[in-house]
Amino acid sequence: MLTYIIRRIGVMVFILLGVSVITFSMMHFVPGDPAEVIAIERYGEEVTAETIEHVRRELGLDQPVYIQYFRWLTNVLQGDLGYSARTDRPVLDEILTRLPATIQLALAGMLVSLIIAIPVGIISATKQYSIVDNVSMFGALLGVSMPNFWLGLLLILLFSVHLGWLPVFGRGGIEHLILPAITLGTGMAAITTRLMRSSMLEVLMQNYIRTARAKGLTEKLVIGKHALKNAVIPVVTIVGLQFAHLLEGAVIVETIFAWPGIGRLMVGSIFARDFAVVQGCVLFFALIFVLSNLIVDISYAYLDPRIRYARRRV
Amino acid sequence: MGLLQINNLHVNFPTKAGVVRASDGVSLEIKQGESLALVGESGCGKTIVALSIMRLLPEDARISGEIRFEGKNLLSLGKEEIREIRGREIAMIFEQPATCLNPVFTVGDQISEAVRVHNNCSRKESKERAIELMEMVGIPSPQKRCGQYPHEFSGGMQQRVMIAIALALSPSLLIADEPTTSLDVTIQAQIMELLKDLIAKFKTSLFLITHNLGVAAEMCDNVAVMYAGEIVERGRLSEVFEYPRHPYTKALLGAISNDGLRPIKGSVPELTRLPNGCRFHPRCPQAENVCRKVRPEMRFKVRCHLWD
CATH class of the missing domain: 1.10.3720.10 (MetI-like)
Known part of the structure; x- marks a missing residue:
């Protein structure tokens, strides 16, 4: 029974890795430039191209996709899911504070x-x-x-x-x-x-x-x-x-x-x-x-x- | 007076293909301490008779006639009254023990439950009784095995468990429906030997259903031969064995004779389309004109025109 559970958990890790790749890449197929959106969120409608570039660099959005992915994955594994662009709070906090309501x-x-x-x-x-x-x-x-x-x-x-x-x-x-x-x-x-x-x-x-x-x-x-x-x-x-x-x-x-x-x-x-x-x-x-x-x-x-x-x- | 007396039992099942007459005026008797074998090919209605006694037939069955057990007519009892009789006074074991035990409960639980349901005793007492019963039916190391599940037992051991369940409350009648048919030949003999011993020990009457006259001869005093929903011959087993009168009985005996297997030509008629006259006439080597037209009555314990 125990070996069975351990094996199942091993399989689970691979499934989750697959999911992480898919979610991560899906976000890159969404139309619109995330750097621009975030810049507008932060600094208002009147942003310069320079500011957008600054935001892009700051968020690592100028790096190749696979580097972005590994950086993101490493952070995720450490419990760092990034920050909400809307509230500036950690994503994990945002999820965890709402978890009890959803579970309930x-x-x-x-x-x-x-x-x-x-x-x-x-x-x-x-x-x-x-x-x-x-x-x-x-x-x-x-x-x-x-x-x-x-x-x-x-x-x-x-x-x-x-x-x-x-x-x-x-x-x-x-x-x-x-x-x-x-x-x-x-x-x-x-x-x-x-x-x-x-x-x-x-x-x-x-x-x-x-x-x-x-x-x-x-x-x-x-x-x-x-x-x-x-x-x-x-x-x-x-x-x-x-x-x-x-x-x-x-x-x-x-x-x-x-x-x-x-x-x-x-x-x-x-x-x-x-x-x-x-x-x-x-x-x-x-x-x-x-x-x-x-x-x-x-x-x-x-x-x-x-x-x-x-x-x-x- | 008989322990069990079945009078003119009719069991019909209405189906789209017509009415299935599974039991068509069956009458039988089992005396206290005696044993009766009901013999016939598959599909002739033997199991239906057994299930009628236990009132375990599906709800669409139409039953009429009388089944008297210790004077009470079982067919007119209420649900609660028949439940009191099941397991306590009449117990039953079946073919294919593997499918008859519940896969998700331990064997010990299934035996002790039978004890507990009719006796107001504690779990501990019933468990001790279950272990005793397992020992009695020859299951080795019952202390350990009572905690195991049915799929951990072999077919023979599963049937031993069924026997332990059936005899848990020392019933006065045990119905055994093809108890060894699905088992290996070597195991068959062991199970039959065990049943024989236990029946003697518990002074239980046996109603054995089998297609095998040899098995019947080893176990029973009396025999009734069933064909296509009716009894065609009955009597002391030794006599019927020695002097079979009905051609069907002769054919059954011929099928197990020493010079190899001799199958009976043809097959049991469909119970929705029974032949006119004697039901065995299409397969009977001695059939005469009258056999094709007139249904024979039971006379001198045989249902055959040739014995009129």
Whole structure:
């Protein structure tokens, strides 16, 4: 198990290096001269060509690309992601101060989706083709088809504008979290419900479920213990992979609800051409993606002893 | 009075291709302490009869008739009442033990759970009992192996685990559905020997389902031969073995005779399209005109016109 984790981390490093190359070079294909933009930001519209050149030299933008890359990478590895052109604060600080808000939102979204998906999926599967099943599958179809931003706006209209129950935007108490979390969690809930249902249906046909019943176990134990632990294995994979997608969704949801997280930081920085921050955010999201994949694989092995042992032998 | 009495059991499955008549008026009896083998080719409805007793048939099955176990009609019991009987009074082991054990729980857990579900005992007590049972079914170093998962066991050892689960509460009836079919030949004999010993020890009646008359002969007192959803012959196993009367029984015995394997020509009819008259007539070497038209009744423990 330990060697497996170490190997996976080794692979992870290469993936992240690849990501760093791509993000770094992408910034160089963006139209517009970053040196000029930054100079204007700093010194106002009336900048001379000399000032722009000065800025270019100062930021190392006159060096060949690969030197820029290695310089940048060395700094990144030391935790220096550069400075935000807008605020002059270190990019890492900008990201880290917003990290708790984003994590909170993503976890809340995940919680919303799991609270809906697992019980609804189980009930749908055990009562296949019943009214309950049909209604929840239709709900799942709606949930998966609805774009985040549209659902978010509808929720704001209903609960904040018309009913006045919940705040429209910003971060504060739990009441601020409810709407964004539902907006973010709905799509994932829909996918996870369908997956939970189909996984459960498949498990319920297995011989070991018949054995469990033949032992005289209560239906509650048959479903809640014997079937659930098997059915949840593929769901865990998807939920883990979806966690990274939740962060992606956070970019939109944070913008709608003015949630002070990394997604909103990234969107704001793109519009302001704050390259260092955009790079930092992209790298950060990549890191989260890779990490969540790793966690999925490890928890998979924990849930399914067959995988655990197969890997021990590797 | 019999321990288990099945009267006129009909099990139908409505399908797009027509109604599958998996059990068509089956009647059987098992007396306390006796053992019965239900013999027939694959697809003739044997497993359906077994699953009917346990009430483990899929929900779309239409069941009628009567299954009396210690006087109670199992088919009219409520869900909770039948659950109380499962495992405690009637236990079952199956073909392919590898798929019958839950892959994500340890073997010890799956055995002790069977103990715990009907007896109000602690986890520790049930675990001790599980280790005892594992020892009894011949699993070496049970202390260590009870913490292992099913995939770490061989097929024979997995079936031993299933037997331990089944006998955990010393049921009065054990249903064994092709318990050795998926195992190696050498292991088959070991498992049969073990079953025989344990049944004697626990005074459990055995309802053995097999396609192998040889296996049946080793294990059971009585036999019922099933073909295409109905019983065609029954009696003491020694007598049926010596003087088989139904042509199908003769053919089954012929298939395992000493001069090599002799397959029975043709195949079991589809249960949606049963032939008129005697169901065996298309494959029967002695079929006469009446066999093609009139369905024979069970008379003198055989369902054949030639014995009228």
